[in-house]
Amino acid sequence: MASADARPPTAGERMRGYAVHLYTASGILLAALAAAEIFSPRPDPRIVFVLFAAATVVDGTDGFLARRWEVKRTAPDIDGRAIDDIVDYITFTFLPLLLVWRMGWLPDPGLLWIGPALIASLMGFANTGAKDEGGGFFRGFPSYWNVVAFYAGLLAPVVSAVMIVALAVLTVLPVRFIYPTLAPRPWRMPLLAGAFVWLALMLAMVPDYPDVPGWLLLLSLSYPLLYTVLSWHLSRRDRRARGRGDSGVPRGIPG
Template identity: 65%
Template sequence: MSMVDVEPRATAGQRFRAYAVHVYTACGVGFAFLAAAEMCRPRPDVRLVFLLFAGATLVDATDGPFARMWQVKRFAPNIDGRKIDDIVDYLTFTFLPLLLVWRMEWVPEPGAAWIIPALIASLFGFANEDAKDEEGGFFLGFPSYWNVVALYAGIAYHFHGPMLNGVLLLILTVLTIAPVKFIYPNLAPRPWRIPVLAGAFVWLGVLIVMTYQFPHVSGWLVLVSLSYPIFYTVLSAYLARRRPGP
């Protein structure tokens, strides 16, 4: 039997659920298309673009548990779900958010000088076979959350202009290819998985409220929203130091 053949004992329902997960993951490209179409307008609605990014993030956060629960690798092995996921993630987490930062001129001129290095660094991150330590529950390097960075960049530009964003992009570009570890939320080690995931969903809700207020976001809400990234970064550093090996 070929390595890509479906197991003889697989039922039609098992195969259907497995392929449905692949379709669900691929739906993220729909959010990418709609976001790109909006950015092509003469006066794009930035809030709509961010909401589309949030939709893609929700799909990305939930397809993994479905894939494991319905044994996608076992019942739909001829489709590489990881490859679909990486393509959609690069579009919605990296390429389009950074394109939005350039499109809205939220970084100093020439904007491409700040954006292209980040695009290249993230591309290497996605291509790095060691970027995801699924056993340990870590990403290697900054995990290209440029969709979130773009939201904060828009807010920062409104209050401080473009230079702060340029510095932020430079730091995160270096961290993307640096040998530092960040928690993989869906696979975070116990007992931290529930706090990390619950905090992420609460944080997503706060970001949606910030999107509604954009660009005149309340200063206190921005400070509250930063509590989760700080918690996530500090916990990542703490757990990475405790984990043996490289």
């Protein structure tokens, strides 16, 4: 008897599979709107950040739908990962860094500062080992340049430049950051819930951006701090487990 994974998809399942691919691809339309705003005579970064937030929602939900509706079985001729990587690089690396340059949030020449980040992230996307899904980690800084761009508009140009260069270096170093949707229990739900709260805080800052209240800015930084510290802790725990000859897969992460 054939397994469920081997059975041919029904017409309805095929439609759902292709619908997920179209949903992932829709992020490029949001990227196009963001690019149009960045290249406008008087770009408004608030509009760009709202579009980035919408793209983040798409990127954060399409993977669940892809697994739920088994797109590898129901629409196998389309490589959803390739679509995802292309859209992600444009939306979360290229355009955010271009925005930072366009808005003059860096010392001149701006390309000198964003160039290393553009190249390092491109290499990261091309690295087949950049996502350790079995262990639940990204390897290197996971190209959250949309977030970096948001904070760059609130910092002094020199500080933003140093931050971007430092993160570009981290992109190619063997450091690991937790993959939120694959985080081990009991951290997975707090991380995901915290991400939604954090997104809400950042959207709350958009109307007055860049003149945001100091307390709101500091509060919004609590989640990146938690994420970084937790990534270091879980990565250290995982390396110790591997050193003892354990499976290396933290409890709660599918192997």
